[in-house]
Amino acid sequence: MTQLGEIQQAILNDDLGAVASLDVPEAYRGVTVHKDEADMFQGLESRDKDPRKSLHVDEVPTPELGPGEALVAVMASAINYNTVWTSIFEPVSTFKFLERYGRLSPLSKRHDLPYHVVGSDLSGVVLRTGPGVHNWKPGDEVVAHCLNVELEGPDGHNDTMLDSEQRIWGFETNFGGLAEIALVKSNQLMxxxxxxxxxxxxxxxxxxxxxxxxxxxxxxxDMKQGDIVLIWGASGGLGSYATQYALNGGAIPVCVVSSPEKAEICRKLGAELIIDRNAEGYRFWKDENNQDPKEWQRFGKKIRELTGGEDPDIVFEHPGRETFGASVYAARKGGTIVTCASTSGFMHQYDNRYLWMNLKRIIGSHFANYRESWEANRLIAKGLIHPTLSKTYSLEDTGQAALDVHRNAHQGKVGVLALAPEEGLGVRNHELRAKHIDGINAFRNV
Structure with missing residues (x-):
């Protein structure tokens, strides 16, 4: 049996205490993009770029373990849009991130390689910890958040997301979670x-x-009870959690989706106010360069019909260019548009009169600090927020999984098995699971 096979067997047999005594393999399989292929899609439109052509499953050397770090045996991972960006080399090749990180220190030089092991999610078991790690030990069952920070400067010590060397693990760093082994900082573990x-x-x-x-x-x-929250893509990987947080926090979600099937998912979560944007036929852009304010107005009227005449206190933005003008228009006077992404395009346009004359705010939000990630994971662990997994792929089929996300042919989140040989393994608390099984399975087979 191989070294990885022995580790896998110990985990599957619940013999987690044996993990520390097992040798760490010199190499493992990981999903990679290759630096010499960074121009492979040149001249193609984004929608025509196929992650199946750029994502490879390679055997790669196990990285050196540094201070404050941990090696994790990855049982499963998941697809995020940043993996899609990496796979189609947009908006820039992620090798530029790795080169920049490699210049920071001799230790970070490990990340500057001709291949990039991708992935910003994992669940698994700690294999080894580096010097200075005290809160985690081999055999611990963990998940990882994706904030990678150095915290050597002052800026990050109030909010680690403001650290001058803040990066997203598996996107702006190497050795990510779509692999059999991953390298993380210990303060990523939960x-x-x-x-x-x-x-x-x-x-x-x-x-x-x-x-x-x-x-x-x-x-x-800073959502409060009673807030009306407009959520774009409310059944998607990000929006499905926003919908749950709105409902769990006493707010009133207005869920924007693109099909009856996605509307039904939102109803299963408990949402009542739903807009099927395709059924309504909204066209916020007349052409490539001009938006249609009349469509913003028609959209705002639809929201008020659902809410009894109220505009959204908060607009949960992430599509970007396609929707941003409508979002700024739709928010109530004094309302907030909070944005964390631009999956339909980074160059936003909006009518600033609706912003300044109505005292609205635009807030940029990027991932989360360790405390926020810990609190979010705690809510998952208590069964107050549920995973939105709809489908799971093998490591070998990661390219297809990324293509599904790229083409929005998925619901919720798409998972990937690494060392876990099949779905359904790893449950320890069956009583809590039984209590929340409907919520856990809300996105399954949709």
């Missing part, structure tokens, strides 16, 4: 929710923490 399977536990990480900061945290929209 306890695995014990009522979830490996694939379920891996799926919330990035999007759950992002939604928590964007909507709940004082660093984001």
């Amino acid at each position: 306890p695995k929710p014990d009522h979830l399977t490996w694939e379920e536990a891996a799926s919330p990480g990035l999007v759950n923490s992002t939604a928590y900061r964007q909507l709940v945290s004082r660093n984001g929209a």
Whole structure:
């Protein structure tokens, strides 16, 4: 049996105490992009770029373990849009991130390689910890958030997201979670929710923490009870958590979706106010360069019909260029537009009169700090927020999983098995699971 096979068997046999005595393999399989292929899609439109052509499953050397770091045996991971960006080399090749990180120190030089092991989510078991790690030990079952910080400068010590060397692990660093082994900083680790399977536990990480900061945290929209929250893509990987946080926090979500099937998912979560943007036929852009304010007005009227005449206190933004003009228009006077992404384009346009004359605010929100991530994971562990996993792929089929996300042919989150040989493994607390099984499975087979 191989070294990785022995590690896998110990985990599957619940013999976690044996992990520390097993040798760490010199190499492992990981999903990679290659530096010499960074121009492979040149001249193609984004929609025509196929992640199946650029994502490879390679055997790669196990990285050196540094101070404050941990090696994790990855049981499962998940697809995020940043993996799609990496796979199609947009908006820039992530090798530029790795080169920049490699110049920081001799230790960070490890990340500057001709291949990039991707992935910003994981669930698994700690294999080894580096010098200075005291809170975690080999055999611990963990999930990881994706904030990578150095914290050597002053800026990050109030909010680690403001650290001058803040990066997203597996996107702006190497050795990510779509692999059999991952390298993380120990302050990325959090306890695995014990009522979830490996694939379920891996799926919330990035999007759950992002939604928590964007909507709940004082660093984001600081949502309160009774707030009306307009949520774009409310059944998607990010929006599905925003919908849950709105409902869980006493707010009133207005869920924007693109099909009856996605509307039904939102109803299963408990939402009542839903707009099917395709059924309504909204066209916020007349052409490539001009938006249609009449469509913003028609959209705002639809929202008020659902809410009894009220405009949104908060607009949960992430599509970007396609929707941003409508979002600024739709927010109530004094309202907040909080944005964390631009999946439809980074160059936003909006009518600033609706912003300044109505005292609205635009807040930029990017992932989450460790405390916010910990709180978001705690809510998962208590069964108050649920994973939104809809489908799981093998490591070998990661390219297809990324293509599904790229083409929006998915619901919720898409998982990937690494060392877990099949779905359904890793549950420790069956009683809590049984209590919340409908919520856990809300996105399954949709």
